[in-house]
Amino acid sequence: VYTIGEYSKAISDAVDKQYPSIETHHFTEKQTLSHHVRKKLTADTVVLIKASRGMKLEELLENLVD
Numbered sequence: 001v002y003t004i005g006e007y008s009k010a011i012s013d014a015v016d017k018q019y020p021s022i023e024t025h026h027f028t029e030k031q032t033l034s035h036h037v038r039k040k041l042t043a044d045t046v047v048l049i050k051a052s053r054g055m056k057l058e059e060l061l062e063n064l065v066d
Contacts, residue, residue: 001024001025002026003024003026004026004028004029004030004051005028008026012026030057034060037060037064041064
């Protein structure tokens with residue numbers, strides 16, 4: 001589980017506490033998140049991006065598919 005932004009840190013923390021076997025990472029910058037995710041991608045990786053429209057995470061998506 002990857003989260004980004006001030007308010008989503010609580011999500012990462014909750015997942016980490018409740019499900020310690022799930023890998024969680026929290027980021028404050030899209031570029032850092034993108035770099036980390038790109039290193040994990042394989043040809044059959046499925047990525048689900050959930051965010052409010054204000055986060056403009058289409059920029060992250062564009063970076064991941066390039």
